[in-house]
Amino acid sequence: MPFLFDACSFRYSRRIPVLEQLNLKLRPGCSALLGPGGAGKSTVLGLAAAALVPRSGSVRYRGLDACEERDRHRYRQSVGLLPQESRPIPGLTVREQVSYAGGLKGMTRADAWERAEWALDRVGLRGLRDRRSHLLSRAQLRRVGVAEVLVHDADVILMDEPMAGLDAEPAAQFRSLMGDLGSELSVVVSAARIDDLDGVNGALYDEVVVLDQGTLRYQGPAKGAAKFLPPVTEARRTLCG
Numbered sequence: 639m640p641f642l643f644d645a646c647s648f649r650y651s652r653r654i655p656v657l658e659q660l661n662l663k664l665r666p667g668c669s670a671l672l673g674p675g676g677a678g679k680s681t682v683l684g685l686a687a688a689a690l691v692p693r694s695g696s697v698r699y700r701g702l703d704a705c706e707e708r709d710r711h712r713y714r715q716s717v718g719l720l721p722q723e724s725r726p727i728p729g730l731t732v733r734e735q736v737s738y739a740g741g742l743k744g745m746t747r748a749d750a751w752e753r754a755e756w757a758l759d760r761v762g763l764r765g766l767r768d769r770r771s772h773l774l775s776r777a778q779l780r781r782v783g784v785a786e787v788l789v790h791d792a793d794v795i796l797m798d799e800p801m802a803g804l805d806a807e808p809a810a811q812f813r814s815l816m817g818d819l820g821s822e823l824s825v826v827v828s829a830a831r832i833d834d835l836d837g838v839n840g841a842l843y844d845e846v847v848v849l850d851q852g853t854l855r856y857q858g859p860a861k862g863a864a865k866f867l868p869p870v871t872e873a874r875r876t877l878c879g
């Protein structure tokens with residue numbers, strides 16, 4: 639079931655439009671959203687997650703309209719966003735933080751608490767569940783972010799540049815987690831370069847969307863995307879095999 643962006647316009651401040659009349663069918667389960675810094679990837683994911691609201695136009699998923707008050711709660715339950723930086727909540731343990739995320743999506747306290755343990759197990763953080771979340775590394779916090787999505791049983795997870803800023807070893811471990819998640823849950827992943835996603839799960843990226851300056855430059859198979867991406871030789875090599 640795709641995200642449907644219909645004539646969607648968005649701007650953070652009055653002056654500079656980021657998206658203007660964007661029409662996009664973003665298919666979870668197989669999509670990578672690529673583009674250079676400032677292309678609008680985070681904005682598109684924020685709109686798809688109903689964390690941002692368009693100035694005009696609409697964003698729909700599974701027949702629910704993210705802009706309609708009556709649909710928004712159910713919409714947000716189905717969609718989870720892993721932002722570029724997962725932040726600790728000062729004073730909370732890891733399990734409390736994940737459980738709190740479940741509460742924000744409408745789960746009862748008891749359900750969220752139980753399910754948080756499962757979600758932390760799923761992302762390999764069971765052993766850290768009672769640690770204060772501000773003591774975690776960036777890579778561990780990113781896993782907490784994934785657990786915050788798993789806790790409320792979202793059916794799609796939108797990951798905003800999940801490999802950015804990770805050292806080689808945690809990056810490899812996170813790729814492996816993403817590969818596992820991709821076989822269970824629909825995923826949309828953004829990245830500046832396709833090689834940031836290399837090795838995650840080849841089958842996941844049978845559709846690539848390239849954005850530049852808020853405009854859709856390309857949508858289709860990964861191989862055809864190379865000429866629409868910035869001239870990064872490594873990225874081209876990966877795409878073109």
Ligand SMILES: Nc1ncnc2c1ncn2[C@@H]1O[C@H](COP(=O)(O)OP(=O)(O)OP(=O)(O)O)[C@@H](O)[C@H]1O
Binds near residue numbers: 674675676
């Ligand atoms: N909170 C904000 N306030 C004002 N402008 C913003 C804000 N967030 C993003 N922008 C601007 O919106 C445009 C699109 O940014 P966005 O973060 O969506 O792009 P991106 O492709 O995700 O880039 P990056 O890879 O650098 O995160 C950029 O010009 C950016 O400067």
